[in-house]
Structures are given as C-alpha cells and as structure tokens.
Amino acid sequence: MNRRMMVSISIGAMLSAVLAGCGASSTQSSGSQSTGNTVSGSNKPVTVTFWYGIGGQLSQQIQQMVQQFNRTHPGIHVVATYQGSYSGGGAEQQKLLAALKAGDPPDIAQIEVHSMPLFSSAGKLADITSLMNQSASDKPTDFLQGMLASTQFQGHYYGLPFNRSVPVFYYNKALFASAGISSPPATWTQLTQDARQLTHGSGTSKVYGFEPLVDWWPWEYEVMSSGGTILSSDGQSATFGQPNALGILEAESKLVQSGDAMVESGPNYWDLMISDFAHGKVAMDIDSIGSAGEIASEINHKFQWGTAILPTYQGHKLAVPPGGGDIAIMSGIPKQQQQAAWTFMEWWTSPAQDATWSMETGYLPTHTATVNLGSYQSFLKSNPQYQVALSELKYQVSAPASPNYLTVVQDVQQGLQAIFDEGKPVTSTMQQVAGQVDHDLQSMGD
C-alpha cells in the first residue's frame, strides 16, 4: 500500500500540475544531492541545489533562467530540480520535510507562503536579514510594498518573494453590458445587487451572477476584509468564527441560496471555476491573478473581460492575502554555499530577471524598480489586468505566522465545503470549525 500511496501521491501531484495549465514537464536532473563546497584551491564552481514545485511551462521558464545564470556566473553552478507541487502538503514540501529530517536538504527551496512559518520557526531556514540589509538591490525598501509580508517571522527575514500572486476580482464585460451595469462592484452591497441583476436563464443555459471559490485562500480575504481575524494574536486560538469575521462569507452563501451564484465542488473545483467564467456561465468570480493567463487563453477573445480590486465590506479596510511561494536558503549549509545561493537569489530578483519572470509567467514583480522599467510598463499597457494586482499589493496582510497554520486551513477547507457544497449555515459551521481548530492547536502546542 505504501508504494501505491506514494505513486498515487506523486502522480496526483504531477497531474495537478498539468491541470494547473501546463503542458509537458520538466527536466529532472538526477542526483541533485548537495556535494558540499569546492576543494580549496581548485577552481571548480560551487554547486547550489535548488528545489522548486511548479511544473510544465513554468518549470521550463525556471530551467531557462537558471541556465542563463550559470552561463553568466562561472564560479557557481545552480542545479534546479522540479520536485512536485510546492503547495502546502504538496510533494515538494513533503520531500523537503523528509530531506531536512534526514539532514540532507537542498541549498535553496521554493516554499509556499503559508508554510514559511512552519519552516522558519523550526530554525530550518537561514536568517537573511543582514544579507538583505547589505544588499545593493534587495534591501527591504527595494521591494514593492507588502511583498515581504510572508517572508518575515518574528521580525527577521527568512526568504525572498519568488512566484507571488494575489486574488483579484474578475468580471465578464459583455454580460455586464447586457445587464446594463457600467462598472465592476467596489463593495459587497453592490456585488450582491449586481449578481442578482446578472443572473438569468434556466437549466443548462442559466447564467449565474457570481461564483465563490470554495477554498481557504480567498477565505482569508473574506475573514480579514469583513473586519475579523483568523487567529488570536498569540496564535493559540481561532477567532474566525466570531461574527465580525463572517460578513462576506454570509453574503456569498446568501447568493448561492437565492440561486444568484453557483459553486463547483470535487477536487477540480478551481479549474472548473475558471472554465465556468471562460464559458460565460458566471459573470463574476474571485481568482488568483496567476490564473489570468489561463483565463485569457480559454476565453480566446470571445468576449471582453476585466479585473478589479476585490470589493470591500461595510467600510472595513481591504485585506489581501499573499499567495504563491517564496524562496529560502536552508540553515546550516556551508558558508560558501550560502554565499553562492544568495548571489543566485539576488540575481533572480534583480529587475531584469524579475521583469522577465513576471511577464513570462503572470506572477507578480517583486521590486519597485521592475515596475518602473519601460519593458514592464508597456507589458502593463497591453495586459491591464496586472495593474489591478499591483494596486492591491499595498493591502497585503499575511495570514497568522503560526507554525501550525497548515492545520487551520485544512480544517477550514472542510468547513467551507459544508457551507457551500452542503448548504449548511455559515455561523454555526464556522463556530464549529473554530472549535475544531482550537482543539487541534491546544493539543499541538508548539
């Protein structure tokens, strides 16, 4: 069974990478083991091993850029290896846990933003605060506002933003026009009204005004922008079941109940939502800016669409959860290796590479200097949907920096399914999940 399980896990991860909008994948270099540093005196390059977890075209983009780095930096040789999905609990993360436990980790790794506290609190990531402060291009002030929200733990920096995204609001301009609505909603009151106005038809040809994504990532926005918090400030108890955390969830649930919003369920819910939007079945949804490329190619100019800043709720301040991954150096690797790894990371985040990476992949640029580049500005002109994501950055609020956060989101995911897939009431369900989380956190300690 164990073998089957592992096979299925890796196949599952591979398939999910394919489903996430990618083609064939990835060059794998075998034996990516860190071989230590060079023998002193010889001029062999320092080998830096780099694990990442995005497949398909994204993987090819990484490999290309790594090759470019290796060509231009003869003293360093970066070996980048695709290890399966980097998502929380994905294959790359499982392998990283195992490698750290076995004492043979890679030198650098991509880490999902919500998993950063798990690794940094256990002392597994190198503190790069002083490296950043001394850096010519990676000083904390060089980054776009909000971009470092997920890379800090207890006042120190443990990573640089790598493939980052934020959720944004998507709307179908054609459906808006035929319903006589001129602009995307800025508030949930407006969104609710618009959703009712946009819903029409019946049976298989019914068009729904809105589709909530049954996922814990947009849920972070829903809690924090309703005026609530996810965990108490000490990270020991759940606060997301309190009334001030449930406003947006409640509004979404009402739309579903009144038939003005639809939901997708099952494991492919995310891809199905993208497909619903691209086929004009729903007029509005909330999705990652990272999906913009896939959405554009699925719609293929059949209708006009756009993005907008996430709507606010009853005058509360907008809070946008960061998504995607950061890149971190493992602690305890030899000094020479660490230096080489840092050189690579500085190179990767410098404006030229930062711009290439974000224009090729749809992930967000990380540096202010990148956004000011002429090439990036003209990219924004032809792809205005990314402008929205950039203007959301300053509202980024990171999820609680708790090493046990992965437990929280798994529990929440089940609660969201109870609300949207089964139509259970919002308040009692979320209170129940909060109780479950309390129970889990207390017995976990830290």
Next chain:
Amino acid sequence: MIAPYLVFVAVFVIGPLVYVAVLSTYRWNLLSPRPVEVGFRNYVYLWNSSVFRESVSNSLLLAIGMFVFSLPLGFFFAVLLNMKLRGTVIYRSILFSSYVIPLTASGLVFTLLLNTHDGLLNRVLEQFGLQPIDWLGSSHDALWSVLMVSVWQYVGYYMLIFLAGLQNVPESLLDACRVDGGSRWRTLWHVTLPCISPNVFFAIVVCLIQSFQTFDQVYVMTGGGPDNATSTLTYYLFNKGFQMVDIGPAAAASVVLLVILALLSFLQMSLGRRWVVDEF
C-alpha cells in the same frame, strides 16, 4: 537464503512499525528539534475527534459496501464466464481490465464523468428528465460515488479469483449432484460454493483489507470532502500527517488501522476454519 528477505522486512516493515508506534506518543511537526512527549494523549485526541470518527465509519461503510456489492457481483460474472459461452475470453478481459488501470487514472476519468454540471452521467440523467446529481459535491452522495468506483475497479479482480475456483470444481461432483436430481441452485449452494470456499475466503480477506486501505480514489476524486464525507482512515492519516504536518495523531491513527486490520484478519482466520474446505 532467507536472510535478505528478513533484512528487507526488518528495515522496511518492522522498523517503521515500531517507529510509528513510538511516534504516536509524541506531538511533533517533523521539524521542531523538541518533539513533545504526550503518552496516550494522541489516542484520546482521536477518540474525541469527530473527523477521525467519521473517517473510521466511512472506512467501515466502504468495507461493508464492497463486501455486499463487489463480491456477489464478481461471483455472478465468474459464474457467467464459467458457462463456456462464446466470447468469454473477450468478456473476461473487459471485466478484468478495470483492475489493471491505476486508480488515480480511473479516478480522474470518473471525476470528469461525475461532474455535476458537464459530466456525462448527469447529461444522461437529464435526457431521461431526471434531476442532476451532485455526485462528488454532496456529502450524501460522495461516499456512494467513491464506493461505485471502487466496485467498478475491483469487481474484475474478485471475478478472476472466483473463476479460478470455479474452473477447479470437479466435473464429477457436479454431475453426481445433477444425477441425484439437484436443482441448479442446490448444486451451486451445496457443491460449487464449498468447493471454492478457499477462494471465497481469500476474496473476503482481500476485499476487507483493500477497503480499509482505500486512498487513491478519495485522494483523486474528492480530497476527503465535502466536509470529510469521504475521508477514510488512510486518507485521514495522510492528511493529518503530511498536509497538516501533525505527525503524532497521524501515527496513532496508523496504529489504530493496524489493530483493526489485525483483528479482522484474526477473526476471519478463526471463523474461516469452520467453513473453508481445503480438500475435496
């Protein structure tokens, strides 16, 4: 000669088994340098956890479902195939082919077939004027969908086990029964079944163990959802250990699984002695 095997078992079976038992008395996220020793508190945690209880009952329901549906169905097909009709080779291959397909692959295909809005199955239902069913998204139906796929997946395997038995039933016994005026049903019940009882026994043991190990279908089709409606014991311990990185309760859950399977096997072995005819 047996040494390499023993080494293998010690390193990959006994070792991990002991380690899991030890881990189940700790609270640990795999990374922190100081795991907290908690004694049997992880077991208490499981006892009080509604999610765990739901996972156990889901596993039980799946096992009962597989026992009730896939074994008789497999036997039915085996009897049909044993009638030496034309084309049995083709039917045999078709029936067995589902077992050869990796569960992850068939799970994905079924996920598409069972999709609420665009899935083939609901389209067919609509043609007959029936309401579409939320196969994977409703807590009512999702476990049935998982069971359905499991039955589809394994029925060919059980069929083959039964068929192997049926083909070994001595023709002379069947003839004797027929000559004595036994009906088809009597022949089946009093001659055929006792003759293939070792196969039936094997099929039951394998069926129950396999059901308790249900993982792939759940991982691919539902991710344990909605709201834990399809979480099985194996999925629970995977989710707890590797998605929540909460290794203590996960290890405790594996120990519980081990105990359940050991008990089941023991029960079957001791009950099996009463009705399994080894020689005929």
